[in-house]
Structures are given as C-alpha cells and as structure tokens.
Amino acid sequence: MKILVIGSTGTIGSAIYNDLKKDYNTVYGAHRNSQSYSIDLTKKESIQALFKKLPKLDSIINAAGTAVWKPFSQLTEEDYYVGIQSKLMGQVNLVHLAQEYLNDKGSITLTTGILAEHYEPNAVGLSLINGAIHSFVKSASNELIRDIRLNVVAPGAIAGAFPEDKKFAGYLPVKIEDVVGIYRQILNNSSTGGVYKIY
Ligand SMILES: NC(=O)c1ccc[n+]([C@@H]2O[C@H](COP(=O)([O-])OP(=O)(O)OC[C@H]3O[C@@H](n4cnc5c(N)ncnc54)[C@H](OP(=O)(O)O)[C@@H]3O)[C@@H](O)[C@H]2O)c1
Numbered sequence: 001m002k003i004l005v006i007g008s009t010g011t012i013g014s015a016i017y018n019d020l021k022k023d024y025n026t027v028y029g030a031h032r033n034s035q036s037y038s039i040d041l042t043k044k045e046s047i048q049a050l051f052k053k054l055p056k057l058d059s060i061i062n063a064a065g066t067a068v069w070k071p072f073s074q075l076t077e078e079d080y081y082v083g084i085q086s087k088l089m090g091q092v093n094l095v096h097l098a099q100e101y102l103n104d105k106g107s108i109t110l111t112t113g114i115l116a117e118h119y120e121p122n123a124v125g126l127s128l129i130n131g132a133i134h135s136f137v138k139s140a141s142n143e144l145i146r147d148i149r150l151n152v153v154a155p156g157a158i159a160g161a162f163p164e165d166k167k168f169a170g171y172l173p174v175k176i177e178d179v180v181g182i183y184r185q186i187l188n189n190s191s192t193g194g195v196y197k198i199y
Pocket residue numbers: 006007008009010011012013030031032033034039040041042063064065066086087111112113114154155156157158161162
C-alpha cells in the first residue's frame with residue numbers, strides 16, 4: 001500500500017506518519033517546508049506538482065490546514081479567507097486533484113476537529129471551516145470516481161499539545177494514539193462519507 005501523509009511534521013500528522021511507517025513500506029511524508037515532498041495546500045499547482053512526483057497512491061491522509069483564531073468581534077473578512085483558502089479549499093482542492101492520482105478504491109482522509117460542533121472562545125473561524133468540510137465530505141463522497149473513498153476525522157484537542165486536565169470546547173483532550181487509531185481504521189475499512197468524531 002502506498003500512502004501519502006500531508007502535514008507529516010505536525011502534532012497529528014507526525015504521529016500518523018511515524019505509526020504507519022512501522023507497518024507499511026511506502027509512506028510519503030509531505031509538508032510545506034519539506035526538502036523531499038514539499039506541498040502548499042493553499043496552491044493548486046503545488047498539490048498537482050507533488051502528485052506528479054509520486055507514483056499512484058492507495059491512500060492520502062491530510063493533517064494540514066489553518067484558520068485564524070480571534071474573538072468574533074475582531075474577525076475580519078480577510079481573516080475568514082485565511083481559513084477558507086487553507087483548511088477549507090486546500091482540502092477541497094486536494095480531493096478534486098487526488099482522484100486522478102489514486103488507484104481504484106483508494107482512500108482520502110481529511111482532518112477537521114471538535115470545533116465543528118462545540119464552542120470554544122476565539123474559534124469561530126475554525127468552527128466555520130470544520131462544519132463546511134463535514135458537509136462537503138458527506139456530499140462529495142457520493143460522487144468520487146472509481147470507488148475512491150472520502151472520510152474525515154474530527155479530533156478533540158490532543159493531550160500533550162494541550163494541558164491534559166483542562167477542557168477544550170467542553171471536552172478533555174484525547175490521546176494521540178487513539179486519534180491515530182481512527183486514521184488507521186479508515187485506511188483498512190471500506191467506509192465512505194464518514195465523519196469520525198473522537199472527543
Ligand atoms: N493539534 C490539535 O490539538 C488539533 C485538534 C483537532 C484538530 N486539529 C486540526 O488538525 C490539523 C493539524 O493540526 P496540528 O496541530 O497537527 O498542526 P501543526 O502541528 O501546526 O502541523 C501542521 C503540519 O501541516 C504542515 N502545513 C502547514 N500549513 C501547510 C500548508 N499550507 N500546506 C501543506 N502543509 C502545511 C506543517 O508543515 P510546515 O511546518 O512545513 O508548514 C506541519 O507539518 C489542523 O487542521 C488542526 O486544526 C488539531
């Protein structure tokens with residue numbers, strides 16, 4: 001199985017990448033500042049360029065994408081566009097482009113988060129994006145070509161990166177091993193259109 005992990009140096013992406021490397025021979029780790037597999041999700045040509053460099057893939061996991069954290073009263077239209085360009089359209093464009101470079105029945109897994117449905121101060125910009133991606137996945141998964149699957153993982157705050165005894169959006173943080181386990185489960189099941197919440 002050939003797997004691409006985007007955001008492979010991040011809190012979530014590095015854990016996925018290092019875990020999958022133990023069991024799968026071909027796991028490519030990509031991120032913006034990578035020397036080997038550079039990708040900027042905000043630029044379609046960059047997504048395309050990485051795919052052209054790689055062989056056909058069986059699975060793509062994305063754990064990259066940002067949005068602006070600010071109180072609602074301070075959020076500008078430009079702030080919203082940061083998240084729309086990165087975490088929202090970055091992942092949407094990834095799905096459009098990835099289809100051509102995946103084998104039949106290949107799998108695409110995106111990442112959102114608890115903020116899609118739970119409130120946290122300063123996080124309205126993130127909530128907007130996460131909710132939109134959930135709707136996108138439920139709908140677009142019905143129309144992907146060659147039985148390609150599309151799912152999304154929505155984790156709570158990751159313990160360690162966030163204080164373990166403090167609640168985030170009303171929930172205690174989750175263990176990174178459990179979060180990685182969900183990405184693994186999707187890799188090996190046949191689901192599509194799934195929103196996998198872990199919090
Ligand atoms: N950490 C959490 O507690 C948590 C909880 C729930 C959901 N999430 C969501 O999970 C995703 C990953 O979060 P994280 O905390 O693991 O992030 P992170 O630690 O900040 O790491 C982000 C990763 O993505 C790469 N990256 C950043 N911008 C990119 C771009 N435009 N194109 C391609 N790669 C890019 C970074 O590489 P470079 O350094 O090379 O740019 C890095 O490898 C985010 O969408 C976040 O909202 C995080």
